[in-house]
Structures are given as structure tokens and as C-alpha cells.
Amino acid sequence: MKSFLERVAEHLIEHYPDGISNICIVLSNRRASLFLKKHLAELLGKSSWGPNIFSIEDFIQELSEYQSINTLKTIFELYEAHKTIEGKNAQSFDEFYKWGSILVQDFNELDLHLVDAERLYNYLSEVKSLAEWNLEIENLSSFQNNYLKFFKSLKTYYVLLNERLNKRKLAYNGKLFRQVAENIEARSKTLEWDQILFAGFNALSLAEEKILFSLKELGSADFLWDVDNYYLNHANFGIKHEAGLFFRKYFEILKESEISWVDQNLKNDKKDIQIYGIPKQIGQAKFCGQLLQQDTRFLTAKHKSAIILADENLLIPVLNSIPSTYSEVNVTMGLPLSSSPLFGFFNQLFKMHLNSENKKKLLNLSDSLFRYTDISKCLRHSVINNLSDQLFNSPKVSIQQILTQIKKTGQLDFKTEELLSTFKTENYNDTSLALTFTDWKDDPVIAIKCFQNFIEIFRDATISKQLTDQIDLKIELELLYQFSILFNKIEGFIREYGSINSIKIFHSIFLQVCNSQKLPLYGEPLKGLQLMGMLESRNLDFDNLIILSVNENILPSSGKQNSFIPFELKREFNIPTYREKNAIFAYHFFRLLQRSKNITLIYNSQPDPLAGGDKSRFLHQIIDELAVYNPKISIVEKTVSSIIKLKAEQVISIPKTKEIFRRLDEISKTGISASSLNAYIRCQLQFYFKQIARLGEPDEVSETIDAAMLGTVIHEALKNFYQPFINKVLNPEELKINLKNTDQYIVQAFKTHYNQGNTKFGKNLLIVHVAKELFRNFIQHEINEISKPEGQKTEKIITSLEEKFDSILTLNLNGEPKNIKLKGFIDRIQLINGITVIIDYKTGAIKPQDLKLESWDELISNKKNDKAFQLLLYTWILNKNDSSHNEFIAGIYPLKRISNGFIKVQTPGQKQNTLAGFDLKEFESQLINLLTDIYDAKLNFEQTDDLNTCLYCTYRSICNK
Numbered sequence: 001m002k003s004f005l006e007r008v009a010e011h012l013i014e015h016y017p018d019g020i021s022n023i024c025i026v027l028s029n030r031r032a033s034l035f036l037k038k039h040l041a042e043l044l045g046k047s048s049w050g051p052n053i054f055s056i057e058d059f060i061q062e063l064s065e066y067q068s069i070n071t072l073k074t075i076f077e078l079y080e081a082h083k084t085i086e087g088k089n090a091q092s093f094d095e096f097y098k099w100g101s102i103l104v105q106d107f108n109e110l111d112l113h114l115v116d117a118e119r120l121y122n123y124l125s126e127v128k129s130l131a132e133w134n135l136e137i138e139n140l141s142s143f144q145n146n147y148l149k150f151f152k153s154l155k156t157y158y159v160l161l162n163e164r165l166n167k168r169k170l171a172y173n174g175k176l177f178r179q180v181a182e183n184i185e186a187r188s189k190t191l192e193w194d195q196i197l198f199a200g201f202n203a204l205s206l207a208e209e210k211i212l213f214s215l216k217e218l219g220s221a222d223f224l225w226d227v228d229n230y231y232l233n234h235a236n237f238g239i240k241h242e243a244g245l246f247f248r249k250y251f252e253i254l255k256e257s258e259i260s261w262v263d264q265n266l267k268n269d270k271k272d273i274q275i276y277g278i279p280k281q282i283g284q285a286k287f288c289g290q291l292l293q294q295d296t297r298f299l300t301a302k303h304k305s306a307i308i309l310a311d312e313n314l315l316i317p318v319l320n321s322i323p324s325t326y327s328e329v330n331v332t333m334g335l336p337l338s339s340s341p342l343f344g345f346f347n348q349l350f351k352m353h354l355n356s357e358n359k360k361k362l363l364n365l366s367d368s369l370f371r372y373t374d375i376s377k378c379l380r381h382s383v384i385n386n387l388s389d390q391l392f393n394s395p396k397v398s399i400q401q402i403l404t405q406i407k408k409t410g411q412l413d414f415k416t417e418e419l420l421s422t423f424k425t426e427n428y429n430d431t432s433l434a435l436t437f438t439d440w441k442d443d444p445v446i447a448i449k450c451f452q453n454f455i456e457i458f459r460d461a462t463i464s465k466q467l468t469d470q471i472d473l474k475i476e477l478e479l480l481y482q483f484s485i486l487f488n489k490i491e492g493f494i495r496e497y498g499s500i501n502s503i504k505i506f507h508s509i510f511l512q513v514c515n516s517q518k519l520p521l522y523g524e525p526l527k528g529l530q531l532m533g534m535l536e537s538r539n540l541d542f543d544n545l546i547i548l549s550v551n552e553n554i555l556p557s558s559g560k561q562n563s564f565i566p567f568e569l570k571r572e573f574n575i576p577t578y579r580e581k582n583a584i585f586a587y588h589f590f591r592l593l594q595r596s597k598n599i600t601l602i603y604n605s606q607p608d609p610l611a612g613g614d615k616s617r618f619l620h621q622i623i624d625e626l627a628v629y630n631p632k633i634s635i636v637e638k639t640v641s642s643i644i645k646l647k648a649e650q651v652i653s654i655p656k657t658k659e660i661f662r663r664l665d666e667i668s669k670t671g672i673s674a675s676s677l678n679a680y681i682r683c684q685l686q687f688y689f690k691q692i693a694r695l696g697e698p699d700e701v702s703e704t705i706d707a708a709m710l711g712t713v714i715h716e717a718l719k720n721f722y723q724p725f726i727n728k729v730l731n732p733e734e735l736k737i738n739l740k741n742t743d744q745y746i747v748q749a750f751k752t753h754y755n756q757g758n759t760k761f762g763k764n765l766l767i768v769h770v771a772k773e774l775f776r777n778f779i780q781h782e783i784n785e786i787s788k789p790e791g792q793k794t795e796k797i798i799t800s801l802e803e804k805f806d807s808i809l810t811l812n813l814n815g816e817p818k819n820i821k822l823k824g825f826i827d828r829i830q831l832i833n834g835i836t837v838i839i840d841y842k843t844g845a846i847k848p849q850d851l852k853l854e855s856w857d858e859l860i861s862n863k864k865n866d867k868a869f870q871l872l873l874y875t876w877i878l879n880k881n882d883s884s885h886n887e888f889i890a891g892i893y894p895l896k897r898i899s900n901g902f903i904k905v906q907t908p909g910q911k912q913n914t915l916a917g918f919d920l921k922e923f924e925s926q927l928i929n930l931l932t933d934i935y936d937a938k939l940n941f942e943q944t945d946d947l948n949t950c951l952y953c954t955y956r957s958i959c960n961k
Contacts, residue, residue, distance in 0.1 A: 001265075001269070001595050001597075003035075003039075003540070003541035003595060004199075004200060004226045004539060004540075004541055004595070005032060005035050005036045005039055005199075005539060005540070005541075006039045007224075007261070008025070008036060008039075008197075008199050008200075008224055009036060009039035009040045009042075009043050010043065011197075011224060012025075012040065012051065012197075013040075013043055013044070016195075019048075019049065020040075020048075020049075020050065020051045021048075021049035021050065021051065022051075022192075022193055022194045022195075023051040023052070023193060023194060023195050023196075023197065024051065024052045024053075024054065024059075024193040024195070024196040024197070025051050025052070025053045025054070025196075025197050025199060026053075026054050026055075026056055026059045026196060026197070026198045026199065027053065027054070027055060027056070027199055027200060027539055028055070028056060028200055028201055028202075028538045028539055029055050029535070029536065029538050029539065030055045030058070031332055031525065031536055031540070032200070032538065032539035032540060033053040033054075033055070034525050034526060035525075035526070035539075035540060036053060037050060037053070038526050052193065056201075056208070057173075060176055060177055060180050060211070061176065063180045063184075063187050063211075064171070064176050064179055064180050065169060065179075066165075066169050066170060066171035066175070066176055066179055067169060067170055067171070068170075068171060068172070068173065068176050069165075069170050069171065069172055070172075071101070071104060071108075071172070071516075072493070072509070072512065072513065072516075073493070074104050074161075074172040075097065075100050075101055075104050076493060076496075076497045076499060077161060077164050077165060077170075078100050078103065078104055078157065078161050079093055079096050079097075079100060079497070079499055080164065080497070080499075081157055081160035081161050081164060082096055082100065082157070084160060085153060085156055085157065085160065092502075092505065093499040093500065093501075093505050093508075094504060094505045094508045097508060097512070101512075102562045102563060102564060103154070103157060103564065104172065105562070105563065106563055106564055106565055107158055107161065107172070107174065107175075108172055108173055108174035108175075109174060109563075109565075109575055109576075110158075110174065110575070111172075111174030111175045111177065111178040111207065112173075112174040112177055112178070112205040112206070112207050112208075113205055113206040113207065113573075113574060113575050113576070114178060114181060114182075114206045114207055114210065115573045115574075115575060116573075117155065117158045118155055118158075118159075120565070120569065120573050121151075121154045121155035121158065122155065123569065123572075124151055124154065124564075124565065124566075124569060125148070125151045125152045125154075125155075127566070127569070128147070128148055128151045129148055132144050132147070132148060151564075154564065162175065174207070177205065177207035177208065177211070178207050180207070180211055181206075181207040181208075181210040181211050181214075184210060184211050184214045184215065185214060185218070188214070188215060188218050188220055191220060193220075195220070195221070195222065196215060196220055196221040196222075197221070197222055197223075197224055198212055198221060198222070198223050198224070199223075199224040199226075199539070200224065200225075200226040200538065200539040201223070201225075202226075202227075202246055202247070202584065202587045202588075202591075203246045203580065203583065203584045203587070204246065204250075206574065209250075213253065223254075223258075224260075224261055225247070225259070225260065225261045225262065226261065226539065226591060226594075227244070227247050227261065227262050227263070228262070228263050228264070228265055228266045228267075228590070228591070228594050229262055229263065229264050229266075229267060230264075230266035230267060230590070230626070230629060230630075231243035231244040231266075231586070231587070231590050232244040232247050232248065232251075232262060234629060236625050241586070241590075241621075242579075242582060242583045242586045243583060243586035243587040243589070243590045243591075244587075245580070245583040246580075246583065246584075246587070263594065265594040265595055266590070266593065266594060266626065266629065266630060267629065267630050268630070268632070269595075269597075269630075269632065270597070270632040270633070270634075271593070271596065271597060271598075271599060271630075271632070271633045271634070272597065272598050272599065272634050273593075273599045273600075273601065273622060273633060273634065273635045273636070274599070274600045274601070274635075274636045274637075274638070275600075275601045275602075275603070275619055275622070275623070275635065275636070275637040275638070276600065276601070276602045276603070276637075276638055276639070276640055277602075277603055277604075277605030277615070277637075277638070277639040277640065278602055278603070278604065278605060278640050279604070279605050279606040279640075279641070280604060280606055281311070281313070281314060281317070281549070281604060282317055283604075283640075284314065284548050284549065284602050284603075284604060285314055285317035285318045285320070285321045285548070286317075286321050287602065287640060288307060288318055288321055288546055288548060288602065289318075289321030289322055289323060291546060291600060292322060292323055292326065292529075292546075293323045293325070295544075295598075297543075297544050297598055298529065298544050299325060299326070301543055301544060302326065302328060302527075302528050302529045303526070303527055303528060303530075304542055304543040304544060305529050305530065305542060305543065305544035305545070306529070306530040306531070306532060306537065306540075306542040306544070306545055306546070307529065307530070307531045307532075307546045307547075307548070308532060308533070308534060308537055308545065308546065308547040308548070308592065309333070309531070309532070309533055309534075309548055309549065310533075310534055310547060310548060310549040310550060310551075310554045310555045311548065311549035311554050312333055312533050314548055314549065315331070315333055315335060315531075316335070316339070318531065318548070319331070319531070322529070322531075326528070326529050327528075328524060328527050328528025328529065329528050329529045329531060330524055330525050330527065330528050330529070330530050330531065331521035331531045331532075332525070332530065332531065332532040332533070332536040333518075333521065333531065333532055333533045333536065334518025334519055334520050334521060335518060335519045335521060336514070336515060336517070336518050336519075337479075337482060337483070337486070337513075337514040337515075337517050337518065337519060338511070338514040338515050340479050340519065341381075341382050341383050342383055342458075342476075342479050342480065342483060343483075343514050344381065344382075344383070345378070345381045345382075345383040345384070346451065346454075346483070346510070347510075347511075348374075348377050348378050348381060349378060349436065350503070350506075350507045350510065351374065352370060352371070352374035352375070352377070352378055353368070353440050353447070353503055354503060354504060354507060355370075355371055355374055356368040356369055356370050356371075356374075357440075357442050357503055357504075359371075359413070362761065363760075363761075367415045367416070367417075367439065368415065368416060368439045368440075368441075369413040369414065369415060370413065370414050370415075370416075370419065370437060371412065371413060372406065372407075372411070372412050372413070372414070375403075375406065375414065375419070375437075376403055378436055379399050379402060379403060379436075380399060380403075383458070384399060385399060386465075387458065387461040387462065387465060389465070390460075390461035390462075390464045390465050390468075406419070412758065413758065414437075416437050416438065416439050419437045420434055420437065435450055435453055435454060435457070438450055440503055442502050442503050443503075444490075444494050444500050444501070444502070444503060444505070444506040445491075445494060447503060447506055448487055448490065448491045448494065448506075451483075451487050452484070452487055452488075455480050455483060455484050455487070458480055459477065459480050462476050462477055462480065463477070475519070475521075478519060478520075479519055482517070482519050486510075486513055486514070486517060489513070490506070490509055490510065490513065493509070494506075530542070534555070534585070534588050534589075535588070537588065537592055538588065541592075541594070541595040541596070542592075542595075542596055543595075543596060543597045543598065544596070544597070544598045545592060545593075545596045545598065545599045545600065546600045546602065547589075547592070547599075547600070547601050547602065548602045549602070549603065549604060550601045550602065550603040550615070550616045550618060550619055551603050551604050551607055551614065551615060551616050552607075552614050552615070552616050552617065554616070555585060555589060555616045555618055556581070556582040556585035556586065556616075556618075557581070557585060561578075586618065589618050590618075593622075601619060601622075603615050603616060603619065605639055605640075622635065623635060623637065651942075651943065652685055652942075652943045652959060653940045653941070653942050653943075654685070654688055654940055654941040655940050656936075656937050656939070656940065656941070660692055661935075661937070663691075663692050664692070664934070664935060667691060668818070668819065668820040668821060669821060670821070671806050671821040671822065671823035672820065672821065672822055672823065672931075673822075673823055673824065673825075674824055674869060674870040674873045674874070675870070676690070676691055677869070677873070677930060678863070678866040678869060678870065679691075680930070680934060681860055681861070681862075681863055681866065681869070681930070682863045682866070682944065682949050683943060683944035683946075683949050683950075683953070684941040684942050684943070684944070685941055685942065685943040685944070685955070685959065686944075686949075686953060686955060687934075687941065688941040689954075689955045689958070690954075690955075692941075695954075695955065704763050704764060704767075705754060705759070705763075705764050705767040705768075707843065707844065709753065709754060710767060710770070710771060710843055711841075711842075711843045711844075712749075712753050713746065713749040713750055713753055713754070713771055714746075714749070714771055714774060714775060714841065714843055714895065715802065715827060715841060716749040716752060716753060717742075717745040717746050717748070717749040717771075717775055718745075718775070718778070718801075718827075718828075718841065719801045719802045720745050720748065720749070721738065721742070721745050721775075721779070722798055722801055722828070723801060725798055726798050726799065726800075726801065727797065727798070727799060728797065728798075729795055729796070729797055730782070730786050730795075730796045730797070730798070731786075732783045732786050732787040735779060735782060735783050735786075736783060738779075739776065739779050739780065739783070742772065742775050742776050742779060743772050745775065746768065746771050746772045746775055750768065750771075774843065774895045774896065774898075777895070777898050778841075778893065778895055778898050781898045781899075781901075794832060794833075795832065795833060796830050796831070796832055797830060797831045797832075798828060798829070798830045799829050799830060799831060800826065800828065800829040801827070801828055802825070802826075802827060802828075803825070803826060803829070804823065804824070804825050804826075805823065805824050805825075805826060805874070805877050805878060805881060806821050806822060806823035806824070806877065807821070807822055807876070807877040807880035807881055808820070808821055808822075808880075809822055809924075809927065809928070809931065811928060811931055811932060811935065813932070813935055818935065820931055822873065822876075822877060822927075823877075824870075824873060824874045824877055826838060826839075826840075826874050826878075827839055827840050827841050828840075828841070829878070832889070834887075835887050835888070835889055835914055836878065836885045836887070836888050836889070837888070837889045837890075837891075838871060838874050838875055838878065838888060838889070838890040838891075839891065839892075839893060839902075840867075840870070840871060840874075840890075840891070840892045840893075841892070841893050841895055842867075842892050842893070842894055842895065843895050843896060844894075844896070845894070845896060845897070846867070846892050846894040846897070846903060847903075848900075848903050850864070850867050850868070850903075851867055851868050851871070851891065851892065851903055851904065851905045851906060852868075852906045853865060853868050853905070853906060853907050853908055854908060855908050856907075856908055856922045856923075856925075856926055857926075859872075859923070859926045860926050860927075860929060860930045863946075863949065867892065868905050871890035871891065871892070871905050872890065872905060872907075872915075872919075872920075872923045873923075873927070874890060875888045875890045875905075875915055875920065875923075876920055876923055876924060876927070879920050886916065886917055887914040887915070887916065888914060888915040889904055889913070889914050889915065890904065890905045890915060891903050891904040891905055907919045907922070943959055
């Protein structure tokens with residue numbers, strides 16, 4: 001079957017036998033012109049002058065005396081009008097941009113549809129005034145007055161913008177079309193072509209209608225339609241198809257003799273249509289790859305096959321799913337710059353400098369301060385890492401080494417000079433690093449220069465890597481080129497307009513441009529499998545077709561659109577609404593089906609708000625209407641479920657080798673703590689990683705005071721507060737005197753343990769206040785305890801604060817004695833009426849049941865008994881050190897809930913208030929069992945099967961939990 005463009009080529013040769021060099025062909029997009037030229041060359045079979053071929057945008061530019069400008073420049077021009085209108089009350093550009101971009105979009109639409117802007121905005125102003133009118137309220141509020149003032153000013157914005165542009169013969173897209181439409185009769189007299197053919201058009205704006213139909217009436221133009229009778233005239237239950245909405249309107253204007261090229265392909269042609277419901281977006285991409293692999297029709301006729309992405313976000317997943325047998329793939333879509341790694345790096349650089357600028361203003365500093373986390377994110381970025389060998393003089397120097405060097409300073413915030421002095425070394429070139437941390441001084445011009453220098457450095461490094469590693473880095477180099485163009489464009493805006501006067505505004509413009517600008521993915525347009533978006537498919541035909549994301553809100557797209565013009569006014573002034581836009585999508589979709597033979601339609605069977613709605617109504621129309629309209633169409637509908645192959649879980653089990661026993665011997669001499677034994681109880685593998693393999697936890701610098709730091713600070717403050725009272729009976733009056741100065745203990749503790757962190761603002765300031773409150777509440781609780789009336793008074797004598805204790809336990813291992821040192825760091829020990837009390841402070845949440853031991857067997861088998869185990873070990877160590885102490889109380893002060901009081905350890909069957917010799921013997925028995933297991937050569941270190949234990953484990957990634 002001949003494609004539409006093949007028929008256009010035949011029409012040209014048949015109707016213009018004397019030559020086509022003076023014929024003008026206007027198509028809906030530029031890509032179609034390549035295919036038309038190909039068909040003309042094949043039909044002519046010889047060298048010949050071809051016709052002039054334009055896209056509609058290029059054709060209008062050819063007719064206009066105005067120069068087209070892009071949306072961003074239009075917004076800048078509108079902002080200049082805004083400053084004229086508002087004067088001193090003008091908003092900053094980043095605030096204006098939020099609504100200014102919507103206004104430009106509205107202006108564009110008004111001009112495309114030849115709307116009388118003055119009449120519309122007068123009408124809109126009156127509508128808004130009526131909406132605010134209330135008989136019961138005499139005067140409007142200032143907010144209401146400003147609201148109405150804004151809508152009254154819209155007409156002025158339109159007028160001022162056009163006055164500014166007219167002076168320099170500039171025009172945004174809609175204005176360009178309007179200018180040509182309003183002068184088409186005069187302009188038609190200067191046309192240099194014998195005839196103009198408008199081929200394959202569907203939905204025309206009113207400006208396009210006037211241009212095209214005026215040229216038709218003047219005898220200068222003709223139409224070549226691409227339409228099928230199914231959606232033009234066929235009605236279902238008396239309702240005609242939405243895809244033919246615009247054609248029915250145009251054909252009422254034309255004479256019957258002027259209506260040609262109405263096909264019956266959807267009525268007469270045999271078609272094989274397969275509809276698949278695939279879960280999720282990635283599932284569609286993977287399934288598309290499988291179809292290409294299995295269906296030989298795509299492979300044998302690649303140049304007549306296409307994949308259409310209704311959702312262009314699927315571009316990368318689909319590209320990654322195309323089988324390697326398809327060596328030639330032409331991608332007509334561009335990759336948004338905002339999806340590239342280079343954008344990610346530049347954006348992170350922006351964030352670092354914005355955070356620095358905010359901190360500078362907040363603290364009234366003269367120099368920028370860069371946060372360690374921002375520095376780390378920039379230097380760890382894949383763009384830097386991939387080129388590290390080329391960026392630094394020595395391949396021995398890694399990013400990790402540089403970060404380690406920074407961390408050694410112990411600082412959280414760095415000035416530029418401090419960072420650069422840290423980088424000073426002969427091992428690497430610090431040019432790119434110095435560039436990263438240059439103080440931008442909130443000046444976009446300085447920032448632009450930095451970005452341009454970065455691009456030069458990255459370009460040289462990329463070329464070097466390409467030559468050294470013998471790999472193709474064309475896309476990376478093209479990205480650098482595109483970003484170079486982008487920054488040059490923004491630099492032009494900076495020089496032309498004074499609006500970009502801060503890094504914040506510069507960043508906002510950068511994001512907008514990156515979201516709208518795309519990296520062209522080049523390929524051979526006339527060869528291989530075609531991969532394109534819905535709009536790129538206009539005027540093109542394919543035998544084999546796969547369309548993805550055939551879901552509501554994608555096909556057709558959502559009707560949501562930001563606009564200051566209400567729906568009712570759009571209808572009143574003939575501005576397209578969602579109804580017309582849905583008709584456009586319907587035409588693009590069903591036109592693709594007209595000449596295709598093998599069609600695969602894929603939709604997301606598990607839709608969500610971010611990935612489209614339910615199955616598209618277009619699919620229901622195919623199943624319920626098209627199949628009845630043409631019995632030759634074979635339709636198969638299937639729903640495919642994801643087949644998940646679960647890999648058998650690989651259990652990690654580590655046998656105890658000689659090397660491991662040597663390490664265990666070292667541990668037995670240096671001492672095993674309660675936390676290490678609790679780690680073994682939680683997960684033997686965790687004990688192995690930490691104690692045997694000595695895999696330390698990540699040494700990350702935290703900008704926020706974490707729970708561990710809070711605990712450390714309060715412990716330090718309590719130690720310093722009670723230090724003067726050691727071996728004295730605690731006196732409530734003395735504590736009350738010191739209570740007045742409690743804040744200084746917390747402040748000093750933070751200086752000792754969090755010296756480089758900033759505690760003067762933000763979350764850290766709140767945590768400091770929490771620490772002070774917890775500290776004061778505990779001291780007050782202590783005062784209340786020792787201030788009770790005579791007979792209820794508790795006499796306390798503190799004997800030790802934050803002191804280390806240890807003791808030896810001898811095991812019998814295979815008939816051989818084995819001495820093992822056990823150690824503990826006890827927060828506080830005190831005597832109450834001759835009884836030794838062991839105290840542990842906890843800043844976390846503690847409940848009485850956490851210290852209640854139901855059975856001795858559970859002590860080393862249930863991880864929930866870790867706090868009880870710790871306190872019992874401390875008690876056992878003290879008893880071993882001084883057997884004269886045979887009565888103990890061990891427990892926790894829960895600082896967050898100090899009103900709950902001191903929570904004691906309770907052992908199984910405990911009959912008295914204290915821990916006695918029986919309890920310690922039972923504990924020692926359990927302790928021997930635990931240590932025997934650790935030193936048993938027959939028992940491997942096994943990983944836990946409790947996933948809750950793995951949830952916050954440092955070594956989780958090693959176990960793949």
C-alpha cells in the first residue's frame with residue numbers, strides 16, 4: 001500500500017509535468033520533508049530540481065516580515081512591560097515567572113485564534129468583578145481589590161508587550177501567525193511560487209485557516225488531505241467520530257469537487273491488531289523489546305517499522321530494551337537535557353551555591369560557607385567520578401581520598417580558601433576543584449564563567465578518555481556542546497536584560513531551559529527502525545507499528561492546562577478547549593492505523609496518577625466499533641502478568657578459621673563489651689563484620705545533631721555536673737544552686753563533642769533546646785527524690801561517673817581453660833542505704849517491660865533483652881571486682897520520660913527488690929553458654945533470619961537484605 005507521502009510525490013509528478021522546482025509544499029513538520037524527497041527521487045529516477053518544502057512554522061516565517069522569538073525571550077519582554085506597569089511594586093523575576101509564563105501562553109493562543117484581546121480581557125475583567133460582587137459587603141478587601149486590579153491590567157500587558165515587540169519587528173509564535181493572517185492578501189501578491197500545496201493538515205488555528213483558505217480562494221494554493229471515511233462520516237449511535245471534527249468543519253467550506261483523498265483504508269484493508277495490557281511503564285518497555293525479538297516482521301522490514309511513544313518518558317527504557325539485532329535505530333525524539341547526568345551535576349552545583357548564599361545572608365557573613373554534604377555530593381557525582389583519571393594529574397588520587405582529606409579537618413562548613421588549601425598537593429590538579437568552589441558572590445555573570453570553564457575542562461577530559469579507553473563518547477560530547485549553547489543563550493539574556501540579577505533567578509531560568517531543550521539523538525532518518533513521539537509521526541506511514549502507553553490522560557492527554565482564561569470564555573471566543581485537543585490526539589492515533597498492517601497497542605494495566613489513567617477510550621473504540629465497521633480487522637486482546645523469578649536466597653555462613661580464632665584471642669585479651677555480645681545475639685554475622693573483620697561504620701559527617709550525639713552530650717553534661725558531688729551525700733540545696741547554671745553544662749558539652757557544627761539556627765538549635773530541657777528535668781527529678789519528708793527521704797552517695805570496669809571469666813574449652821576479659825563503661829554508680837545501684841542514662845524511649853526478664857533462657861536468645869543483658873553484665877563485673885557487695889540494683893533513667901522514674905531490671909522469679917547472688921549465678925551460666933558458642937569451632941557465624949534486625953544494620957548491603 002502506498003503511503004501518504006508517496007501519493008503526494010506521484011501527485012506532484014503527474015500534475016506538474018513541466019517541472020516541480022517552482023512548487024511549494026507545506027507539511028506539518030520538518031521530518032516528513034525527508035521522506036517526501038526520498039519518494040520524489042525514486043519516482044524521478046534522475047537528478048532534478050525539487051520543490052520548495054517547508055514545515056508550517058518555516059512557511060509562516062518565510063511570509064512574515066517579523067522575526068520569531070522563543071517563549072523565554074517573550075517572558076523577558078513581558079517582564080519589562082511588568083516593570084513599566086507596576087513601577088516600584090514590580091515583583092522579582094522569579095516570582096513573576098510563575099504567572100508570566102501562563103500569560104505568555106494565553107497571549108499566544110489568543111493570537112493563533114485571532115481573538116480580539118481587548119474585548120476578551122474587558123469581558124474577563126467584568127466576569128471577575130461580578131464574581132466578587134456582594135450586596136452585603138460595601139467595600140472590598142485589599143486582597144479582592146488587588147485581585148480585580150490584576151485582571152484589569154491583563155489587557156495593558158498585552159498591549160505593552162506587542163508595542164515593545166513591534167518596534168523591533170519581533171513576534172512570538174502566535175503573533176507571527178496573526179501578523180501573516182491579517183496581511184495575507186497583500187503578501188500573496190509577492191509570492192514567488194507557481195502553486196502552494198498544503199499536505200496532510202488536520203487541526204488548524206483560526207490564523208492558519210485564514211492563511212490557507214485565503215490562498216486557496218486566491219488560486220495560489222490547494223490541499224492534499226490525509227483522511228479516512230471512518231472518522232470523517234461514520235457515526236456510532238448518531239455520534240460522529242471525534243478524529244474527524246476539524247475535517248467536517250473544513251469540508252463544509254470547500255466545494256465537493258475540492259474534497260479529495262478521502263480514503264477507505266479502515267473499511268477495506270486487512271489489519272492485524274494486538275492489544276496488550278502490561279503492568280507499569282518499565283514493563284511496557286521490556287515487553288516491547290521481546291516483541292521486536294520474536295516478531296520477524298519488524299526485523300525484515302525495519303525501515304517500514306516504528307515504535308511510537310505516547311509517553312516520551314519511556315525513551316531511555318525502550319532504547320535499553322531494543323535487541324542488539326537492530327543495528328540501525330533512528331530516534332526522532334530528543335532527550336531532555338534535564339534527564340542527563342551533566343544536568344544533575346550542574347544542578348547540584350547550583351544547590352550548593354544557593355545553600356551557601358542562604359547561609360551567608362542568614363548569618364550576615366562576608367564569605368561563602370560550603371556545607372560538607374554539598375561538597376560530598378558534588379565530588380561524588382558520576383560526572384566527576386567518570387573523568388577522575390583525566391581531571392587529576394595522578395590516577396592514584398581518588399575522590400574518596402580528597403573527601404577523607406576534607407573530613408580530617410573535622411569541619412562542617414568551609415570557606416573557599418579553606419577548601420583550596422585542603423586541596424593543595426602535588427598529586428593532583430586542583431583546577432576543576434577550585435572552579436567548583438569559587439565564590440559566585442550571588443552574581444550570575446561569575447556563575448556563567450564557571451560553567452563555561454567547566455564545559456571546557458570536561459570536553460578536554462572526555463576527549464582524552466575517549467582516546468585512552470577507545471570508547472565512543474559522542475553523546476557526552478554532544479551534551480557538553482548543548483550545555484555550552486544553553487549557557488551562551490542565558491549569558492545573552494543576562495547582558496540584554498537586568499532581570500537575572502541573582503543566582504536564585506539564574507537557577508530558575510536554567511531549570512526552565514533544561515526542561516524545554518532536548519539533546520537531538522541523531523540517526524539515519526530513512527533507514528532502520530524508527531523510534532518517535534506521537535507528533536513526529538505526522539504525515540508518516542508504517543507497515544509495522546508498536547504504540548506504547550495507550551492510556552487515558554496520555555492518549556488523549558489530560559485536559560488540564562494552566563490559563564487565566566476560564567473555560568466558558570474560551571468557548572465564547574472560539575479558543576480550543578480539551579474537546580478540540582482530544583480530537584487532535586484522536587486524529588493522530590487513528591491516522592497511524594490507516595495504512596498499517598501489523599499493529600501492536602500496549603497500555604499500562606496498573607495505571608497510577610503519574611503514569612496515565614485507565615485503558616484509553618481509543619482502544620475501546622477499536623474493539624467495539626472498528627471491528628464491526630471492518631470485519632477484515634483481526635483484534636486480539638491479552639493481559640500479560642509480570643513473571644518474577646525469585647532467586648534462591650543465598651545464606652551467608654562463615655566458618656571459624658585459624659585467622660578468625662587469632663582475632664578472637666585478641667578480643668578476649670582487649671575485652672568484650674555488652675554491645676558486642678548483644679550484636680552477636682542480634683545477628684552473628686553482624687558480630688563477625690564488626691569485631692572479626694573490623695568493618696567500621698561509614699564515617700559520615702552529619703550536619704544535624706543525631707540521636708547518638710545527643711546522648712553523648714547529655715552524658716558528658718551529667719558527668720560534669722555531678723563530678724563535684726562524688727563520695728558525698730547528695731544535698732538538694734546544693735543541687736538547686738547548680739540547677740540555675742545547667743545550660744552552661746550542655747553548651748560546654750556541645751563545644752567538646754560538636755565543635756565544628758552550627759547550633760545557632762535550624763534543627764540543631766531545636767535539638768540544643770531539647771538537650772537543655774532533658775538535662776534540667778533530670779536534675780529537678782533528682783532534687784525531688786532527695787527532698788522528700790523524713791522517713792521517705794532517699795540518701796544517695798555517688799561513687800563513680802562514666803568509669804570503665806572489667807573482669808575475667810574463665811571458660812573450659814575442650815578441656816583447656818580460656819580467660820576472657822569482659823568490660824563495661826558504666827554511666828553512674830551510687831550507694832543508696834548501703835545498696836550498690838548501677839545506673840544507665842538513656843535518651844531513647846524505654847518501657848518497664850524492656851527490663852523485665854521472663855526466663856533466663858531468653859536472655860541470650862531474644863534480642864529484646866539487650867538492655868537487661870547490658871545491666872546484668874555490669875552488675876556481674878562489679879560483683880567479681882568486689883565480692884563484698886552482694887546486693888545490687890541495676891536500672892535505667894529514661895531521660896525523655898523522667899516522670900516514669902528509675903526503671904529496674906527484674907529477673908525471673910525475683911522475690912526481693914535487689915539482685916542477689918542467685919541472679920548473678922544464673923546470669924553467669926547464660927554468659928558462659930553465649931561465650932562458648934562464640935568460641936566453638938564447630939559453629940559458624942550465621943546471619944539472622946529476622947528482617948527487622950537487618951532494617952537499620954550498617955552491613956545490610958553486604959547481605960543483600
